[in-house]
Amino acid sequence: MLDPVDMDIADSDFLNNQFDNGDSSDSDIDNYCMSFTCKNRLFGRQKPLHVVLGAGVSADIILWRNKQISGYIFMGATLTWLLFERTGYNLVVFVCHASLLSLTALFLWSNLGSFIYVSPPEIPETILPQHLFMRTAISLTATYNQALRSFRHVVFGTDIRDFLSVAVVLWVLSVVGRLCSFLSFLYIVFVILMIVPALYDNLEDSVDSFAEKALIAINKQYAVLDEKVIQKLKKSVISSKSRKQQ
Template sequence: MAHYASENENEITTLRPKLFQHERPLHEVLGGGKVADVLLWRNKNVSAALLLGVTAIWFLFEVVEYNFVTLLCHISITTMLLLFIWSTLADILKWSGPQIPDIILQDSFFQNLASIIHRRFNHFIQTLLYISYGKDLPRFFLIVVSLYILSVIGAYFKFVNLLYIGCLCVQTLPFVYERYEQEIDNLVGDVILDLRKKYIQFEKRYLNKIPRGPVKEKKNR
């Protein structure tokens, strides 16, 4: 029994875990559709336009200090004026009028985005519950420390800034991870492996020495 436990400990302390346990390509993990193309910069024009749009919104709210309702009204007024001028000149000069392509508001894009967010959120909740039950103590302590650091950082940033940083992370981290997946997995795996070794040493030195009451065996009736 002791030899078997020793083999398990050796396996735990030598097996390098991956950051994300997936066998499929990251593009398929993210849904494999247009949303995945945007997040992984397969469609560079749309990804760049989205990044510039988010940056412009952050600039208007944080730097210019626009009010949301005021900004929304000004954008609506400007759009309506441009469409009115364009339509009027088109009637006078016999040009083709403004035609808004249907691609702008495709249902499939938002459905794929909502589906991916729903699946990722469910996976996050299941993983969080699994770790919270004490199934993976090194990762439990790592997440607790990470959340505490995030709470400290959040105290020094406004919500708009945190939201903008989150959008930047969503648009950059998947692309960076796909490009340097092996290097990132090795780095994070080494950190988790080191935490597991330290936890095993802590368990041997302290936790196993805590006195416990006798375990009563159940009688088979």
């Protein structure tokens, strides 16, 4: 029998499509899970990409499994970026104009409704459940604490690789920030989020194989750098400290 933890490893969509005829056994599902987890996946993940992204509506949108909704969201984000970034339309001006247009339309509708025999729409009240804010606050707190733990690990740790990785990422973000505005940066992140996971989902095996080879090459180069540069710097620092103590 398949353990419930292992069931989380299997892609629900795969199981629904492949094992919905009722002829498969638990051993077939176990073999699928085992064959998946035995492969070398990017960043060492052990779950399908759809499961990693939440296995819900958001994952379907990011992976374009619901092409209609994904297309609408992508077009909406693109039009928003073109409206505020390329045409120079200000957000405050847009909100004021939209509010003024809505206010005028509703005012005329409510006063002229008796002539057109159409009653104006009712504006509903929005009621958000309290547990939604609690879950959001707990999730944000956990994410903040995890970021602080990662920061402490890099700052107070001894792994130079982690320090260099974070430094390179921050430097790249600073370069991108100088080249584009914050809205353009958010749009670029959105486009990458909508394109890269979908491409990776379709070319998963090829990308994983290439990434594994690239990681091996990077580790070899880092080993050479560590041997010829980093270790020598450490030895020089230790020797200089010992001389000062003497």
